[in-house]
Amino acid sequence: MKKIQKVLIALLCCGFTLLPTRESNAIVPAGILEVIKAGVKKVIKAVDLRIQRLQNKTIWLQNAQKAIENAMAKLKLEEITEWTERQKTLYQEYFEELNKVKSIIAYYQKVRDISKKQARLLEAYQKAWNLLKKDKHFTAEELHTMSKVYEGMLSQSAKNIDQLLVIVNSFQTQMSDAKRLELIEQADKQIDIVFYDLIKFNRRNIRLSLMRAKAQHDVEAVKRFYNLQ
Numbered sequence: 001m002k003k004i005q006k007v008l009i010a011l012l013c014c015g016f017t018l019l020p021t022r023e024s025n026a027i028v029p030a031g032i033l034e035v036i037k038a039g040v041k042k043v044i045k046a047v048d049l050r051i052q053r054l055q056n057k058t059i060w061l062q063n064a065q066k067a068i069e070n071a072m073a074k075l076k077l078e079e080i081t082e083w084t085e086r087q088k089t090l091y092q093e094y095f096e097e098l099n100k101v102k103s104i105i106a107y108y109q110k111v112r113d114i115s116k117k118q119a120r121l122l123e124a125y126q127k128a129w130n131l132l133k134k135d136k137h138f139t140a141e142e143l144h145t146m147s148k149v150y151e152g153m154l155s156q157s158a159k160n161i162d163q164l165l166v167i168v169n170s171f172q173t174q175m176s177d178a179k180r181l182e183l184i185e186q187a188d189k190q191i192d193i194v195f196y197d198l199i200k201f202n203r204r205n206i207r208l209s210l211m212r213a214k215a216q217h218d219v220e221a222v223k224r225f226y227n228l229q
Helices: 002-013 030-074 082-132 140-172 177-215 219-225
Strands: none
Touching: 030 082, 030 140, 082 140, 082 177, 140 177, 177 219
16 A cells, blocks of 8 residues: 555646646556456355355254253253253253354455445446546546556455455364454455545546646536536
8 A cells, every 4th residue: 555655646746747648548457357346246256155054054053942942941840950951051052153153144244345345446446537538637648647556556455355255265264253353354444445545546636637627617517527516
């Protein structure tokens, strides 16, 4: 992120002072977009499948608990001795397993939420970039610089997808709950940082276009172009 911020600062400090010529087209590598799209789909699909399996297991455990509770409730006091102790042990095992399953489902749901946030970030990028490329107030050189900033943001986003996949697969390893929660919080924080930088960068670019439009008396046209109120 430090590299992205340095590029962003340099971009803003120069004030986009180049002459408004458009000799070349700036393009963010499509490969990064495809990696993020495929990664988001992969994570959400894997999470949804595992949540469904765990929910089925939850229903089974709950039914097992209920059956034991009913059996114990029907016993007379003199019968609740050795048998009851065995059932209590079994009941406790079901109870602990049920809590564990519910905890895992909560982890998966958090991962899915982060993945959907990744998808919204991608949509925000594509919407802004598709408009900026068509904005006559920016030169080809300026768009090229913008594309490098966007590329850095998307590269970080792609790394975040890799971390989400590690988290999804962590339930099949010996990773502790504390470590898993730490990774989830890191991934969530990282995507929030990238999302914030993206939105801020988009807004600054649009404000710059409006400033240039003011000098050319076409502010309203720019507002309509970016769908601004």
